[in-house]
Amino acid sequence: MSEHNELDKVTGRTTTGHEWDGIKELNTPLPRWWVLTFYATILWAIGYWVVYPAWPLVSGYTTGILHYTNREAVAQDLAKLEQLRGEKMAVLGNASLADIEKDPNLLALARARGKTVFADNCAPCHGSGAAGAKGYPNLNDDDWLWGGSLEQIMQTIQFGARSGHAKTHEGQMLAFGRDGILKPDQIVTVANYVRTLSGLSSAPGYDATAGRKLFEENCVSCHGDGGKGNQELGAPNLTDQIWLFGSDEATLVETITNGRAGVMPAWVGRIDPVTVKALAVYVHSLGGGK
Amino acid sequence: MNMNISPGGLQHDDDDVPLYAAQKKVYPQRVSGTFRRIKWGLMAFCLGVYYLLPFIRWNRGLGAPSQAVLIDFPNRRFYFFFIELWPQEVYYFTGLLILAAFALFLMNALGGRIWCGYLCPQTVWTDLFYAVERWAEGDRRERIKADASPMTAGRLARRAAKHVIWLMIAWWTGGAWVLYFSDAPTLVRDLATFQAPLIAYLWIGILTATTYLLAGYAREQVCVYMCPWPRIQAALTDEWALNVTYKYDRGDPRCSVKKAIDLRALGEKVGDCVDCNQCVAVCPTGIDIRDGAQLDCIQCGLCIDACDTVMKKIGRPTRLIGYDNDINIKRRIAGKPEIFKPIRARTIVYISLIGVVCSVMLYALLTRSLLDVNVLHDRNPVAVKLSDGSVRNGYTLRFLNKRGFDRVIAIDIDGPEDARLRAIGIDSITPDRPAIVLGRDQTTEVRLMVTAPLDEVEGGSVPIKFRITDVGLGEVTSATDHFVVPER
Numbered sequence: 001m002s003e004h005n006e007l008d009k010v011t012g013r014t015t016t017g018h019e020w021d022g023i024k025e026l027n028t029p030l031p032r033w034w035v036l037t038f039y040a041t042i043l044w045a046i047g048y049w050v051v052y053p054a055w056p057l058v059s060g061y062t063t064g065i066l067h068y069t070n071r072e073a074v075a076q077d078l079a080k081l082e083q084l085r086g087e088k089m090a091v092l093g094n095a096s097l098a099d100i101e102k103d104p105n106l107l108a109l110a111r112a113r114g115k116t117v118f119a120d121n122c123a124p125c126h127g128s129g130a131a132g133a134k135g136y137p138n139l140n141d142d143d144w145l146w147g148g149s150l151e152q153i154m155q156t157i158q159f160g161a162r163s164g165h166a167k168t169h170e171g172q173m174l175a176f177g178r179d180g181i182l183k184p185d186q187i188v189t190v191a192n193y194v195r196t197l198s199g200l201s202s203a204p205g206y207d208a209t210a211g212r213k214l215f216e217e218n219c220v221s222c223h224g225d226g227g228k229g230n231q232e233l234g235a236p237n238l239t240d241q242i243w244l245f246g247s248d249e250a251t252l253v254e255t256i257t258n259g260r261a262g263v264m265p266a267w268v269g270r271i272d273p274v275t276v277k278a279l280a281v282y283v284h285s286l287g288g289g290k
Numbered sequence: 291m292n293m294n295i296s297p298g299g300l301q302h303d304d305d306d307v308p309l310y311a312a313q314k315k316v317y318p319q320r321v322s323g324t325f326r327r328i329k330w331g332l333m334a335f336c337l338g339v340y341y342l343l344p345f346i347r348w349n350r351g352l353g354a355p356s357q358a359v360l361i362d363f364p365n366r367r368f369y370f371f372f373i374e375l376w377p378q379e380v381y382y383f384t385g386l387l388i389l390a391a392f393a394l395f396l397m398n399a400l401g402g403r404i405w406c407g408y409l410c411p412q413t414v415w416t417d418l419f420y421a422v423e424r425w426a427e428g429d430r431r432e433r434i435k436a437d438a439s440p441m442t443a444g445r446l447a448r449r450a451a452k453h454v455i456w457l458m459i460a461w462w463t464g465g466a467w468v469l470y471f472s473d474a475p476t477l478v479r480d481l482a483t484f485q486a487p488l489i490a491y492l493w494i495g496i497l498t499a500t501t502y503l504l505a506g507y508a509r510e511q512v513c514v515y516m517c518p519w520p521r522i523q524a525a526l527t528d529e530w531a532l533n534v535t536y537k538y539d540r541g542d543p544r545c546s547v548k549k550a551i552d553l554r555a556l557g558e559k560v561g562d563c564v565d566c567n568q569c570v571a572v573c574p575t576g577i578d579i580r581d582g583a584q585l586d587c588i589q590c591g592l593c594i595d596a597c598d599t600v601m602k603k604i605g606r607p608t609r610l611i612g613y614d615n616d617i618n619i620k621r622r623i624a625g626k627p628e629i630f631k632p633i634r635a636r637t638i639v640y641i642s643l644i645g646v647v648c649s650v651m652l653y654a655l656l657t658r659s660l661l662d663v664n665v666l667h668d669r670n671p672v673a674v675k676l677s678d679g680s681v682r683n684g685y686t687l688r689f690l691n692k693r694g695f696d697r698v699i700a701i702d703i704d705g706p707e708d709a710r711l712r713a714i715g716i717d718s719i720t721p722d723r724p725a726i727v728l729g730r731d732q733t734t735e736v737r738l739m740v741t742a743p744l745d746e747v748e749g750g751s752v753p754i755k756f757r758i759t760d761v762g763l764g765e766v767t768s769a770t771d772h773f774v775v776p777e778r
Contacts, residue, residue, distance in 0.1 A: 101714075101715050102715065104715060104734070107714075107715040108735065127670070127671075128670055129668070129669065129670025129671050130671075131670060131671035131674075138671070138674065140671055140674040140682075140684070141674050141675060141676050141677065141682075142676045142677050143676070143677040237677065240677035240678065240679075241675060241676070241677055241678065241679040242675065242676075242677050285714045285715065285737060286684075287674065287682060287684050287714070287737075287739045
């Protein structure tokens with residue numbers, strides 16, 4: 001370190017006293033206007049704390065002497081949005097489900113509304129594209145547990161399945177194994193019979209006659225003659241190519257042993273009636289509608 | 291090592307000169323002649339087109355705007371007489387810009403800065419503002435004298451009149467601008483009754499300010515300091531291009547009229563330039579053309595008119611200043627005849643490029659499809675297995691009907707064999723060949739389901755083509771995508 005305030009002969013300015021390999025650093029202070037601006041911003045910030053909301057507290061925040069808040073503006077904007085939507089949504093509310101689907105403008109509106117609401121409420125189980133998953137039906141296909149007409153879809157959305165709501169869909173696959181109705185070997189036999197209903201292969205040495213007898217004694221009451229299913233009870237069609245839980249023998253044995261009772265919540269009261277309508281049209285338009 | 295250098299021994303660049311040069315006020319003098327007349331004519335034409343074009347009507351049928359030239363931002367359309375462009379056709383503007391650039395290059399190769407001197411908005415409006423200034427405050431001498439002497443009430447009034455007229459012109463400039471973006475007669479009425487949208491007033495304000503400042507104050511500073519074209523132009527020019535040139539082979543040595551007569555009588559060589567400085571007095575950028583080609587010269591030709599007037603008075607041939615080039619000056623000095631070569635490699639190239647771009651644009655415009663379709667395959671799920679084992683894919687088709695009337699189209703597919711088609715929400719008498727009504731001048735979106743039987747397709751995907759036929763006109767368009775089959 002050399003001395004402070006050493007005068008640099010070339011520039012006529014002082015040095016900071018820092019020196020590296022004979023090179024000395026000139027003392028170049030910040031311009032006055034810059035420093036003053038900097039102090040001004042600090043003063044401004046302090047003033048801001050006093051006047052406007054600034055600091056978060058444990059519960060709440062410092063409101064400042066003006067008690068400024070823009071919550072009202074947000075509420076106004078939301079109300080305006082509701083009003084704007086209200087006009088269009090009222091048209092949806094007044095139209096019948098079938099009419100909505102026939103009118104291209106209403107259909108587009110219902111689909112747009114339905115899509116957002118679906119993403120917010122339905123996608124966690126049915127998937128963002130409604131492709132479903134094991135135990136959660138694919139809404140794009142043509143196989144419907146509780147019916148695929150516009151009205152039926154709307155009813156399912158409103159009241160759910162086994163949701164506990166008074167109007168909900170009821171119906172349950174019994175736990176044939178757990179409750180001791182069928183013995184394990186009988187369950188394997190009937191599982192193989194069910195596979196043959198939709199043209200799938202059966203295990204070697206399986207007794208087709210016994211399987212048929214067991215099926216008619218235990219399953220037909222819900223799944224219907226020939227296993228065509230019953231939408232009143234939510235009993236799946238066993239003759240088609242779509243399997244909610246899986247078609248392999250092990251899965252079928254598990255299904256028959258422990259039963260199945262997937263739950264869909266009731267949305268009535270949680271989603272307003274017009275939006276439910278839009279949602280029904282949206283789901284119906286996914287391609288799965290009957 | 292510690293070198294001891296005294297301040298005086300240091301070598302400094304001469305960087306004390308300020309980077310900013312103060313504007314020297316230019317007082318262009320009134321002038322008349324051929325080029326002045328051409329400039330008046332072009333000014334009237336350019337301003338006439340600019341101010342009146344929005345009022346020209348063009349019938350496009352009911353419900354469509356009836357303005358010949360209209361940029362319709364809310365509906366995202368651009369109208370130009372019989373042409374209507376959609377936002378996705380903005381490449382036509384690219385073509386126009388390319389054409390504009392080549393036209394500029396061609397002008398430059400033929401006659402120098404024709405654009406700068408006659409057509410550039412900066413020149414046109416500045417010229418108009420100078421005319422107003424001369425009318426209100428008098429010609430060059432009077433203005434110089436007035437600026438040098440103390441202000442009087444009369445002068446103050448004249449100056450105020452000048453600014454009022456300037457502002458009115460500027461206001462009209464901004465006013466005409468906004469008319470290109472909305473129905474002109476309606477907007478004029480709304481503007482007058484203060485019913486027009488704020489944005490209209492705002493834009494009028496902005497363009498009033500820019501016109502007033504650029505044409506009233508910045509003037510030649512725009513050309514000399516702000517505009518990139520003089521720099522580019524200097525790099526693009528060649529020795530054959532004609533420029534406004536002082537023919538020093540004829541003009542030098544300069545001397546007064548009287549002295550010239552005496553010297554000529556003695557048989558000595560005397561130039562025609564009598565050093566009257568008229569060329570400098572009329573110059574709108576305040577330069578001396580006799581210094582040779584220079585960046586500040588916008589080549590407006592007014593010095594030609596000024597010089598010709600003087601030459602006629604003293605009985606010498608005109609065009610001592612004229613469109614010429616250095617090659618001819620050298621040839622005349624050497625006693626050879628002048629040659630002009632307007633047709634040479636670069637002009638041929640420019641003209642061919644202009645021709646090519648024009649042809650491409652014209653072809654694209656004449657053959658552009660007024661019926662378009664875009665296909666978007668469903669992403670989630672990509673494919674759906676149905677209860678009978680067949681496979682279904684969902685698509686969203688977006689139709690663009692660019693015609694001014696509704697029309698009906700039918701959809702066919704070339705894809706997997708025995709594939710069936712269903713359009714959501716479309717009740718069609720031919721269910722396998724959905725017919726859809728497309729509203730005029732708009733896009734329509736339809737969701738389409740294609741179902742193929744189980745045995746017909748192998749796993750993976752097969753190409754699928756959607757063929758769209760206008761039932762009435764027979765117009766056909768198509769789009770391709772894929773039909774995806776999930777693994778079994």
